[in-house]
Structure formats: C-alpha cells, structure tokens
Amino acid sequence: MSTLYRVKPGGTVRGRLRVPGDKSISHRAIMLGSIAEGTTRITGFLEGEDALATMNIFRAMGVPIEGPVQGRVTVHGVGSRGLRAPTRELDCGNSGTSMRLLAGLLAGQPFTSVLTGDASLRRRPMRRVTEPLARMGARIETAPEGRPPLTVYGTTRLKGVEHTLRVASAQVKSALLLAGLYASGRTCVTEPAPTRDHTERMLRAFGYPVLSSGSTVCVEGGGRLAACEIEVPADISSAAFFLVAGSIAPGSDLTLTHVGINPSRIGVLEILKRMGADITLMNPRQVGGEPVADLRVRHAPLKGVEVPPELVPLAIDEFPVLFVAAACAEGETVVTGAEELRVKESDRIAVMAQGLRRLGVEAQPMPDGMRIRGGAYGGGVVDSHGDHRVAMAFAVAALRASGPIEILDCANVATSFPGFVLAARSVGLDIEEHAGEGQPRGET
Structure with a gap:
C-alpha cells in the first residue's frame, strides 16, 4: 500500500498559517x-x-x-x-x-x-x-x-x-x-x-x-x-508551497507567520518577486540568531523570467513548486545552474518535467535545469516518485488546473511537513489523502 493525494481543481487560499519548524x-x-x-x-x-x-x-x-x-x-x-x-x-x-x-x-x-x-x-x-x-x-x-x-x-x-x-x-x-x-x-x-x-x-x-x-x-x-x-523558526521551504499557492490562485490573501528569512534561504522570495508576486514582509525580528518575519501573499499575475544563477543555490529546495509557478506564469521561465536538483530525493528535474507534461505544460528538461512555458493546463495522474517536495508542488498546481490531479507515492511528505493535508485544507485547498495500491512508475 502507498499514499496518494487527490486534489480538486480551482479554489482560493486565505487566512493565517504557521508551517512546521525549519x-x-x-x-x-x-x-x-x-x-x-x-x-x-x-x-x-x-x-x-x-x-x-x-x-x-x-x-x-x-x-x-x-x-x-x-x-x-x-x-x-x-x-x-x-x-x-x-x-x-x-x-x-x-x-x-x-x-x-x-x-x-x-x-x-x-x-x-x-x-x-x-x-x-x-x-x-x-x-x-x-x-x-x-x-x-x-x-x-x-x-x-x-x-x-x-x-x-x-x-x-x-x-x-x-x-x-x-x-x-x-x-x-x-x-x-x-x-x-x-x-x-x-x-x-x-x-x-x-x-x-x-x-x-x-x-x-x-x-x-x-x-x-x-x-x-x-x-x-x-x-x-x-x-x-x-x-526554530517556521521553515521557508515549507512556506514556499503556500507562497506559490497564494500567488497563482485568484482572490487569495494568506499570511504565513514566524517564517525564517535567513538571507541564505530567501531565493524563493526574490524569484517570486521577479515573477511579479505580491509578497509583503511584516513584523521582521530576530529569534535565536535567525531573522524571521510574517509573510503576506496575495494573488498577482506572474510572468516568466530567466532565473539569475546567483539565486539558484538560495532556492535549491524550492524549485519543485517554483516550476509550478512558472507553469502558471505568462511567457517562458528558464532555470540553469541547478544540477544539484538531479541528486535530491528524486531527480527533481526529470520528475517535475514528467509530471508537468502529463498535465499538458510545455516543460523542457535540461542537464542543469528546465525551460517552462506557462499557460493553461489540465488534470491527470502524476507520480511524485516518493519525493515530498514534488508531491506538495503538484498539490498546489491543482489550484490552476482544469481537472483534478491525483498524486502517487506521497507518504514521504511526513519527512518535512507532517500535517500538510490538514494545513492545506485549512487555508482552502480541496485535497484528500488516500491509501492506494502502489502503481508502476513511468520512466523519468
């Protein structure tokens, strides 16, 4: 048996949420x-x-x-x-x-x-x-x-x-x-x-x-x-899923509280802002030597960008959901210098490209990154290949899909975000977790 997510299309994210610790x-x-x-x-x-x-x-x-x-x-x-x-x-x-x-x-x-x-x-x-x-x-x-x-x-x-x-x-x-x-x-x-x-x-x-x-x-x-x-402040890598969710879902207005904003971790904020995201840092403060703030994100139309190489190491764990943001952006997004993604919990370049294509997104994997052309996309079945960040990224993608998305092999989400499904539901995602038979994985 394995765990799968079923996420209905559309929706809006609103409210306040504190994601788990870093x-x-x-x-x-x-x-x-x-x-x-x-x-x-x-x-x-x-x-x-x-x-x-x-x-x-x-x-x-x-x-x-x-x-x-x-x-x-x-x-x-x-x-x-x-x-x-x-x-x-x-x-x-x-x-x-x-x-x-x-x-x-x-x-x-x-x-x-x-x-x-x-x-x-x-x-x-x-x-x-x-x-x-x-x-x-x-x-x-x-x-x-x-x-x-x-x-x-x-x-x-x-x-x-x-x-x-x-x-x-x-x-x-x-x-x-x-x-x-x-x-x-x-x-x-x-x-x-x-x-x-x-x-x-x-x-x-x-x-x-x-x-x-x-x-x-x-x-x-x-x-x-x-x-x-x-x-320990709230993990910006976990907050990233909801920063993208709030950016891509019309009508969204979500505040993420007590998030760590260490300068070596805020690449995701810089990249999303370059894409046109509406993110406001509120109540900045220092906690145990680490800077934290509350992050308010509201829906905004995103545009494709060429991600500067110097920002790539500062957002390396957030690229699965940033690829989803790119799929929802107008124009083309290009990421290079991210070969590190090949040796994460999965080959995140190959696995994300495979899943995006199954939804109808134009996604071209490269040895060290990806080229994505944004636009409308549908639902379908995607395989996370046991990668927690891939699973959560495709759950967020359902906010802009024209049909439901089913995500296979999601048990490892508990490695970094215990309670993800409940947290996602609490702010507006229509997501259900199911025990399902293991299914064969497609080639990556």
Whole structure:
C-alpha cells in the first residue's frame, strides 16, 4: 500500500498559517546540542521523520534527549568527546542532510559507525562528501558508485584542509566544518556561490568561533561548544508551497507567520518577486540568531523570467513548486545552474518535467535545469516518485488546473511537513489523502 493525494481543481487560499519548524535548523540543533557541554533546550522543533531520524541516531550514541512534545526538545549534551560507539547501524531514513552532515561529524570519533537509510537514500551519491573528507584523513567506505550505506572508520587524527567546492552545497560545506571541529589546525571551505549558513550561525550560538571572509568560512579544531537555547523558526521551504499557492490562485490573501528569512534561504522570495508576486514582509525580528518575519501573499499575475544563477543555490529546495509557478506564469521561465536538483530525493528535474507534461505544460528538461512555458493546463495522474517536495508542488498546481490531479507515492511528505493535508485544507485547498495500491512508475 502507498499514499496518494487527490486534489480538486480551482479554489482560493486565505487566512493565517504557521508551517512546521525549519528542517535544516532542527537537524543542526540536535547535532550541536548533543556534542555541547550542558543542556540545550529547543522550541519549534520539526517533528518530521527526517529530524526524528537525526534525534534517534544521537540517542543511539548515548545522548539523553527528552521529547519532542509540541515542538519542545531537551538535549543533555555529552561534550565533543562524549559520544559512544553505536551497537547498530544508524538509520537516516530518507534524510540526506542527516547522512552527509553525520559523515563529517562521525569521521572524527574514536569508533566505527555505519550510516544507512531507506531505499531512496541508498540511491543518492555520497562521494561529494566522502572524497573531501578523505583529504582530511577520514576513511569512509561506500557501496558501489559511492552510494550508501557508509561505513565511517572514525579517527582522532583528522587534519584541517582548505577546500574549494566545485558545486555550491550547504550539506558538503557543513560536513567539512563539523569534521573540522575534530581536526588539528584550521579547516576552510570556499563556496562558488552562497549557500544556507545555518551551521555557521548555530556554531556561533553555541559559542564556537567561526571565521568568515568573503566566500570562505573557517573553523579551528579542538574547541568546545556550550549549551544554549534554540528557537526554530517556521521553515521557508515549507512556506514556499503556500507562497506559490497564494500567488497563482485568484482572490487569495494568506499570511504565513514566524517564517525564517535567513538571507541564505530567501531565493524563493526574490524569484517570486521577479515573477511579479505580491509578497509583503511584516513584523521582521530576530529569534535565536535567525531573522524571521510574517509573510503576506496575495494573488498577482506572474510572468516568466530567466532565473539569475546567483539565486539558484538560495532556492535549491524550492524549485519543485517554483516550476509550478512558472507553469502558471505568462511567457517562458528558464532555470540553469541547478544540477544539484538531479541528486535530491528524486531527480527533481526529470520528475517535475514528467509530471508537468502529463498535465499538458510545455516543460523542457535540461542537464542543469528546465525551460517552462506557462499557460493553461489540465488534470491527470502524476507520480511524485516518493519525493515530498514534488508531491506538495503538484498539490498546489491543482489550484490552476482544469481537472483534478491525483498524486502517487506521497507518504514521504511526513519527512518535512507532517500535517500538510490538514494545513492545506485549512487555508482552502480541496485535497484528500488516500491509501492506494502502489502503481508502476513511468520512466523519468
């Protein structure tokens, strides 16, 4: 059995909504709280399957963690050298963030560990993390073609390196910085384009010095982290579905509350505004070192744009729903420089192009992006290929479809947005969740 969504066409989104906590920040709060000294209290924690997988991994390494209860978690840190060797494989579920960041953190431990995950995660490439970690002295064995599971032979002899990323990736950057906490000397990572900086911000919140100069960020090994309080803002990646919904559905007026607007994450806002979206930031404030605001979105006619390359890394997780915005825009939208989308929970370029075409959208996939010509489109059956963001994107697409949309393989939505269907209904989408027989997937 699998989960599918059936969404009736048309509708308007209105009201106020707070989406779940930021997944990236939730992961990092557990990781750094676990290796800090003292008790870290977290509020707004995302109780999705990905973040819970990270929590259970640290419990398996001897970290006492209470919760979550209504987004509240208490982590009793064991210090940078207090993790214990796990007695079983560490299951990351569907979470690539967990696996890639943990590869760096575990590389500096005095024990061996095995990182595994579900079938989807075990298909995802890990060499872009394991190869630079090997330069630091890490020894990590992978399955064929550099895929999970990862066997991490921890060592206390990591050495700091200066590494320049070929492709902008916050996960690779963060893995190297976490390994750098355990390395001798300085570890520096230079990015070809800015990516989300939650790791750097949170390290500073835990009292760990981080040096930043231009596109380079550095840490010195051997320091200590001090417990603190972390308030997790609402996830802009989850808010993005409703920002697009409010933009494309006539008559919409929706306010999303307490959304994180970290400058390294607001590419989706910049792209939508370039397309003509009516989005207003209200009540901006700072919470736990992260900027937040309430976002009001009202319907506006969108136009196609050529997305500037510098905005692509800042919106990499939001492109599935941005492709839907492009399908509703007048004219052509072109996205390039987004090859990272090929190695997400699915090949998001291929899977989104396949689904859009099934609805009648002109969508031309390219090696590093997509070309979409907006216009009217119909309903139909699309396959999310187990990708949570693809599933939610096509649910939003129904607001402008001429017929109902059925979306297959939606169970993984719980990894990032538990309660999505109820939230979507509460603001106006006519969506139902069903248990359905698994169906064969088309080629991508």
